[in-house]
Amino acid sequence: MWKSLVLGLSLVVAGCASTPAPVVVEQGRLSPPAGQGIAIIALTAQSFNERSAELALHIDGPAGKISEQIALGTDLIRAPSDPNYLNTRRLSFSFRPLGVQVGNTQNVRGRVLVLPLPAGDYMVSNATGSWLREGIQSSNLETVNVAIQQPFHLAAGEVVYLGQVHVNMSLRSVVELSQNLERDFFDLETRRGVTDFSNIIMRPFNAATTVQ
Template identity: 30%
Template sequence: MLKRIFAPALCALLLAGCATMADRLRGSLEPPAERGYAIVSLTGKSANPDSATLGMDIANASGRVVAADSASLLTDTVFGEQGKSMAEGKLMLFTLEPGSYRVEQVWANWLEDGAWGVNRKMRSFRLAAPFEVKRGEAVYLGNVEVEMSFLPEARLRDESERDFAHVRRIWKIKDVSGVQLRPLGQAHP
């Protein structure tokens, strides 16, 4: 009897606490006063995506980690245009003070089938990829893709077409023309 009473109440409470990115942004990529946004996708490929988790650390100019986020390949997806391919991972939005930063590292852990059974693998990739955030600006940093295989690696890519489609479809932002394109690892004017 108590389960039937408390289960719906617990579900409602949990759902009320889960504001979506679209709810948070309310149709605008205008950062809060005196801040800027950094947008980056973290995606991965694994033979066992149900067990794979990725994470990213953002450090300031003095090397202190000031922001971090993670993604599960089981539950997180970056959606492109409708009918086009999607990627397992997460499109992340960091609210930062104006200044110089770097994507310090990404990390991954996953299960891998081995000769003696299943093994938990963990790997971090130091990137130290610099970027800058300006007041009132949203900047797109590209995609960090982690390959979780026999020879794990992390690659930087420009996936702006796919990621901007996600911003429009999932975050409900109609106009992305104001987002500055400065993918990590590429020269910028």
């Protein structure tokens, strides 16, 4: 019954949101449709009960409201086993001067979102979700709604990496913004077939921000 309730709430959220265009990879590179750009966001989360936890990220912009959902019980971003993974890939930037941690990283619950969107200004407004607190005699559905308020801009033809949005869905919900290039680019390669990252622009969210 609880699973049906969670699914029903998710469908209500998804039903009022726009759906991004299909992702196209040409010659190993992400290729935005005409008049659009591509935003890359790693949406990750943790919860006391990951089997039941679901989370949606909400974005406002020229395309209307967009909502992208993850299920912690099934969605996983895998990290590369090779600590020098990025050294053998074509990049448009030098990641060491940016202060990005280089080295093997851990797998994490979530998904790397690849969003083809019309050119324009956007706002990552908030994240909503739920997880089931299971007790001996009863269970309670815990809900999460945390503000994020992070703006970003997409120009036509741009492919932009915005970094990671991590939501701790426990009793005191917290949002943390960061970057994990090795893990996220490895996921783009293994799941999307991206082998050339030279057209990806680094434009991360304000990594100093933590929202409670």
